[in-house]
Amino acid sequence: MSESLFACLYQPPLPGAGMAGSEDPAPRTVVRGVGSVVRGVGSLDPTIPAVAASHTRNPLVAIAAEFSPRYEQHRADLVSVDVRGLSRLFGSPRAIGAEMRREAASRGVRVHTAIAPTRMAALVLAIARPGLTVVPPAGAADALASIPIGVLEQLHEDPQPGCGSATQVRLRADEAQAAIAALKRWGLKTLGELATLPSADLSARLGRGGRVWQAVARGEDTRPLVPMQPEERFEGRLELEWPIDAAEPLSFVLTRLLEPLSTRLERRDRGAAVLHVELGLVTRDVHACRLELPTPLRDVRALRTLALLDFESHPPAAAIDTVTIIIEPTPGRILQHALFARPHPTPEQLSTLLARLGALMGQDRIGAPALVDSYRPGAFTMAPFAIEQPPASSSNPPASNHQSPTAVLRRCRQPVPARVAMDAVHRPLRVTTDRRGFAGGAVLSCAGPWRTSGAWWEDDHRSQNLEGRSQNLKRLPDEKRREDGPWSRDEWDVALADGAVYRVFRDRVTDGWFIDGVID
Amino acid sequence: MLPARVDRSVLLSALRARRLDRTLTSALPGIDPHDEQAVGLTGLPALDARLGGGLPRGQLSEVVGPRSSGRTSLLLQIVATATTRGDLVAVVDALDMLDVASAAAAGVDLAKLLWIRGHVVTSPGLCRDLNQRAMEQAVKALGLVLQAGNFGLVVLDLGDAPTDAVRRLPFTTWLRLQRMVEGTQTICVLAGSESMSRSSAGLSIKLQPSLDVAAGAKSATDAAADLQVRRSARFVGQLLDGLDVDARVTRARVQASDTVALPFSTKVARHV
Numbered sequence: 001m002s003e004s005l006f007a008c009l010y011q012p013p014l015p016g017a018g019m020a021g022s023e024d025p026a027p028r029t030v031v032r033g034v035g036s037v038v039r040g041v042g043s044l045d046p047t048i049p050a051v052a053a054s055h056t057r058n059p060l061v062a063i064a065a066e067f068s069p070r071y072e073q074h075r076a077d078l079v080s081v082d083v084r085g086l087s088r089l090f091g092s093p094r095a096i097g098a099e100m101r102r103e104a105a106s107r108g109v110r111v112h113t114a115i116a117p118t119r120m121a122a123l124v125l126a127i128a129r130p131g132l133t134v135v136p137p138a139g140a141a142d143a144l145a146s147i148p149i150g151v152l153e154q155l156h157e158d159p160q161p162g163c164g165s166a167t168q169v170r171l172r173a174d175e176a177q178a179a180i181a182a183l184k185r186w187g188l189k190t191l192g193e194l195a196t197l198p199s200a201d202l203s204a205r206l207g208r209g210g211r212v213w214q215a216v217a218r219g220e221d222t223r224p225l226v227p228m229q230p231e232e233r234f235e236g237r238l239e240l241e242w243p244i245d246a247a248e249p250l251s252f253v254l255t256r257l258l259e260p261l262s263t264r265l266e267r268r269d270r271g272a273a274v275l276h277v278e279l280g281l282v283t284r285d286v287h288a289c290r291l292e293l294p295t296p297l298r299d300v301r302a303l304r305t306l307a308l309l310d311f312e313s314h315p316p317a318a319a320i321d322t323v324t325i326i327i328e329p330t331p332g333r334i335l336q337h338a339l340f341a342r343p344h345p346t347p348e349q350l351s352t353l354l355a356r357l358g359a360l361m362g363q364d365r366i367g368a369p370a371l372v373d374s375y376r377p378g379a380f381t382m383a384p385f386a387i388e389q390p391p392a393s394s395s396n397p398p399a400s401n402h403q404s405p406t407a408v409l410r411r412c413r414q415p416v417p418a419r420v421a422m423d424a425v426h427r428p429l430r431v432t433t434d435r436r437g438f439a440g441g442a443v444l445s446c447a448g449p450w451r452t453s454g455a456w457w458e459d460d461h462r463s464q465n466l467e468g469r470s471q472n473l474k475r476l477p478d479e480k481r482r483e484d485g486p487w488s489r490d491e492w493d494v495a496l497a498d499g500a501v502y503r504v505f506r507d508r509v510t511d512g513w514f515i516d517g518v519i520d
Numbered sequence: 521m522l523p524a525r526v527d528r529s530v531l532l533s534a535l536r537a538r539r540l541d542r543t544l545t546s547a548l549p550g551i552d553p554h555d556e557q558a559v560g561l562t563g564l565p566a567l568d569a570r571l572g573g574g575l576p577r578g579q580l581s582e583v584v585g586p587r588s589s590g591r592t593s594l595l596l597q598i599v600a601t602a603t604t605r606g607d608l609v610a611v612v613d614a615l616d617m618l619d620v621a622s623a624a625a626a627g628v629d630l631a632k633l634l635w636i637r638g639h640v641v642t643s644p645g646l647c648r649d650l651n652q653r654a655m656e657q658a659v660k661a662l663g664l665v666l667q668a669g670n671f672g673l674v675v676l677d678l679g680d681a682p683t684d685a686v687r688r689l690p691f692t693t694w695l696r697l698q699r700m701v702e703g704t705q706t707i708c709v710l711a712g713s714e715s716m717s718r719s720s721a722g723l724s725i726k727l728q729p730s731l732d733v734a735a736g737a738k739s740a741t742d743a744a745a746d747l748q749v750r751r752s753a754r755f756v757g758q759l760l761d762g763l764d765v766d767a768r769v770t771r772a773r774v775q776a777s778d779t780v781a782l783p784f785s786t787k788v789a790r791h792v
Contacts, residue, residue, distance in 0.1 A: 342606055342705070345670040353668040357636055357661055365637040369620040369630050380620035385634045387608060408593050408622035410680060437682060500587035517619065518680065520592035 005084045008122035010112040011077040059109045070227045074157040097132045121219030140219030145192025191217035234327035243319035257325045258300045270329035271296025280322030287316035295347030302348035309355045344387045415514035441497035448492035455486040560707045563601030575707045579722030580698045583711045589727040596626040603629035607672020610665045614638040614658035666700040678712040
């Protein structure tokens with residue numbers, strides 16, 4: 001087995017300019033917020049080609065990929081390559097380096113190139129010395145000894161999500177500045193002086209970081225090279241011999257397309273964050289839907305079910321002759337479930353359930369209720385339902401509620417018009433209504449009134465006089481007015497002869513009576 | 521191997537012990553009241569003691585009663601206790617009558633509550649078709665939630681739904697739901713005006729207002745005075761505390777040993 005050999009390419013900043021090639025080196029896929037299925041008809045989302053096109057390579061990465069599949073991008077301007085074994089193609093290490101410089105020049109990129117037996121030595125030399133530097137085997141420490149210690153400040157690495165792991169040592173700029181300041185206070189000027197310090201004493205004074213910086217000064221690798229893998233497009237397309245217009249044959253097509261995509265996702269430890277289904281119709285139109293998944297999925301059945309549910313909810317206008325599926329991937333999640341916590345639905349189950357419920361009841365009819373900051377009677381909002389919150393541990397039993405259950409209201413979302421007879425002291429005597437199911441009757445007891453009003457400042461008719469405004473609003477309270485408009489009402493709780501206790505109110509604007517709910 | 525001539529009770533015992541077929545026996549084996557996997561607390565210690573630990577998991581239970589009987593109060597208390605212990609809860613609100621402020625006041629963790637709102641019946645006279653469609657949709661939604669599984673508590677609220685609309689649902693509906701929930705860790709509770717699932721229900725709690733206002737025992741003035749005293753703090757929390765409610769456990773397949781009275785009950789009767 002041949003000895004290890006690494007090359008490093010460093011693109012120095014252009015004089016009078018900022019950092020060259022400082023564009024974001026790797027596009028990051030972001031999981032959209034937990035939400036329901038979002039659908040759109042028409043062309044595919046314009047972000048899709050943007051995502052695909054954003055893989056235009058960094059020139060240094062492109063050069064590295066020409067020589068070896070084992071390369072790692074540390075920063076936008078710093079790439080290391082494993083060139084072991086390339087001597088059979090190019091000859092000596094110096095020939096390899098010369099070929100790399102020639103390739104860079106052909107691409108119009110000015111680079112520093114270093115070839116050394118360790119990756120760290122190659123990195124430091126590429127940053128510190130222009131041109132081509134070749135270090136013989138076992139000569140890394142000697143080659144680095146004369147380099148000023150300030151080079152460590154330029155040696156930081158950008159965090160690379162998905163590359164490497166948290167346990168691997170990555171050189172951070174903030175840590176480097178603190179350590180180098182300390183080293184300079186000690187009078188150290190070169191990497192050679194740092195390399196000769198006693199490791200134990202250095203570790204005692206600077207911690208683990210001190211050992212890392214000394215390893216750098218000695219040209220020792222603190223971690224192995226983590227090869228980058230080019231981002232992969234997860235896309236499948238099938239042109240049908242005969243058009244289809246039903247869900248059942250479409251399900252087979254979707255399965256055929258999704259299965260290989262799911263396998264590829266699993267191999268790359270990715271999950272689908274967004275699923276795009278593009279249906280080409282015989283009319284040459286395109287019916288596209290975009291399903292944002294609450295959690296990364298790669299289960300074929302779940303993905304197929306979600307696509308079919310959307311298809312059934314929003315069928316295309318014509319038969320289908322091409323089916324295209326594009327998956328926006330995101331790194332897979334590793335979850336450690338608690339041993340004693342109660343199991344919750346899996347993300348696949350929850351996504352499918354919410355999609356099914358949305359198709360059955362309507363997307364706006366499902367979710368988690370939430371209070372709003374308003375005094376409006378019955379005000380609430382719907383939030384997306386998610387199970388991200390950590391479950392309470394069963395080892396900590398909830399504080400038992402020893403108080404009696406409190407009476408609650410069953411609210412009529414649309415108040416029921418009623419007729420209320422009042423006595424001489426303006427208390428309800430009798431409540432009747434035409435609504436079937438509400439018997440009404442004599443008032444046996446009552447409590448009230450409680451006056452509440454609000455949002456009068458949002459009244460569009462504020463410029464009109466009170467008489468005109470009253471005339472405008474004298475109608476049944478419709479949905480819009482209940483949710484957004486002003487309200488002013490006197491509420492009563494009345495116990496009727498039918499044994500029930502109701503909340504009734506008089507709308508002070510329209511002077512009409514309504515049943516607001518049942519106290520139960 | 522059983523002997524050739526066996527007593528019926530011996531045969532039933534054998535069936536119960538081996539759980540060969542639950543259709544042959546209406547009683548389930550005794551449930552350990554301290555086993556969290558078998559029962560779910562209602563949040564009312566006296567009621568839990570009466571029920572042998574709480575509402576049984578893997579069974580269909582009922583909370584029924586007329587308007588103002590406290591059924592919704594009890595229901596939200598059960599929901600609040602479930603969310604407190606970390607269960608996910610789904611409420612299928614057939615007629616969209618849940619008051620969110622009341623639920624929050626009852627202690628429900630709203631973030632753990634999946635609220636499925638039925639379509640509001642708008643037309644005066646309660647159009648039969650609309651109601652029937654709402655009922656069927658609600659039952660379908662309940663079936664979907666049960667199929668998904670791993671919800672700690674699933675509630676179907678049919679309170680205030682017309683009785684005839686509920687009765688028109690096929691009886692096999694409840695048997696099917698009972699089969700779906702069997703063997704799971706889910707507590708399934710039906711709430712309505714009157715018992716609907718009949719023999720499919722493992723536990724039925726019937727509530728009835730016992731404040732004698734309907735019978736006219738109190739004069740309207742006295743009752744109003746009582747209510748004024750009780751309602752001095754307005755609705756939130758305390759309005760109807762003290763209103764006597766009859767709670768009757770009309771069906772329970774679980775074994776119960778305690779006879780502790782419910783805190784809100786003046787009469788408790790249990791029929792197994």
